[in-house]
């Protein structure tokens with residue numbers, strides 16, 4: 001016998017769990033389908049930054065100047081696997097079409113209400129999950145190795161200021177005073193002060209799982225193989241059984257595009273793979289107190305404990321299940337060893353995960369255009385840990401016929417079905 005529910009959430013990362021919890025709060029009978037492998041979630045392995053200022057997508061106008069280096073794989077922030085590119089042509093076309101100042105500004109304006117609501121939504125969720133201590137108002141630091149690199153990011157600062165996003169600019173001495181653990185003499189840094197960070201995001205996700213279970217939420221530990229529309233709703237088929245429900249939320253992170261495709265939706269999305277590895281900070285070093293983006297290395301250093309540093313790599317465009325390529329994380333680790341006083345690696349192998357990415361840097365949140373009772377909630381790219389909890393609240397509103405507090409029109413699925421419009 002199939003299980004029954006009001007609504008099924010497919011995917012139990014930060015986004016899916018937040019949806020499941022918010023839907024449970026609205027009194028719905030919810031089943032969450034997920035294979036249940038903690039490290040398989042991208043929500044486990046990220047940098048933990050929750051930033052109001054994360055409104056500037058990767059498809060920036062600066063792309064054109066960097067293109068020659070990108071194409072030669074000479075920029076550590078991006079690694080292209082050419083054999084994979086034909087498979088993500090629509091994504092690439094949308095990405096290039098988005099890399100204009102006008103589009104960048106438009107995306108920033110659309111993302112601001114989402115990122116502004118992200119930290120309060122995290123605070124509410126973390127408090128209920130009994131894990132408030134993991135979320136700290138640390139701000140985060142974007143560090144530049146040269147004056148020229150800092151100047152090149154002027155448009156970014158102009159857009160952030162225009163939207164009232166607070167930040168301080170620090171010089172070399174100011175950076176050293178703020179973070180004495182950084183031994184590399186950065187020329188400048190931008191301290192985004194309104195933001196926070198989560199230590200060990202995977203633990204936060206586990207606490208949310210426990211919260212969902214405590215609310216009476218049901219789990220089906222299995223990978224969804226098929227979403228079958230029926231006369232009165234949906235049959236969600238996993239290898240561990242099936243569930244029938246009126247509504248379905250597709251929130252399976254980077255797997256969402258492939259699942260949507262089985263229903264005929266060809267989204268211009270891609271998996272932006274990324275790696276992390278943990279290192280011990282030397283016991284005599286002062287602790288690093290906030291995440292640091294080393295713009296010169298295209299990598300992030302994020303403290304997961306006082307003397308435990310997570311080094312995270314940039315973007316690798318490759319098939320989600322292709323063999324790991326450690327080129328970027330090895331380079332990031334070498335750079336990190338010149339930025340902090342690090343000991344040896346704490347893990348045997350680097351962790352690999354996939355950012356569920358859209359080419360315009362905005363998530364896909366909204367009803368499926370051709371199927372009743374199907375809601376999409378994926379494509380959160382570089383900001384899915386931060387914007388997961390608020391996405392859950394938005395999805396619960398949409399599923400229960402309320403108007404979400406955050407405008408969702410810019411996140412409509414339709415924009416990424418097919419090829420890009422050029423204007």
Ligand SMILES: Cc1cc2nc3c(=O)[nH]c(=O)nc-3n(C[C@H](O)[C@H](O)[C@H](O)COP(=O)(O)OP(=O)(O)OC[C@H]3O[C@@H](n4cnc5c(N)ncnc54)[C@H](O)[C@@H]3O)c2cc1C
Pocket residue numbers: 010011012013014015016033034035036037040041042043044045046047048049050222223224225251252253254255259272273274275276312313353354355356378379380381382383384385386387388
């Ligand atoms: C290196 C790196 C650094 C990052 N840093 C940050 C950061 O500082 N701040 C930030 O906000 N974001 C960051 N991100 C991005 C963030 O981690 C993601 O956007 C976010 O985790 C996406 O959450 P999700 O729930 O959509 O996906 P996931 O966490 O990947 O969860 C998807 C879930 O769906 C499940 N699933 C897959 N297929 C199926 C199926 N067929 N049936 C059922 N379930 C399925 C998976 O098992 C998984 O549990 C970073 C990402 C990387 C890689």
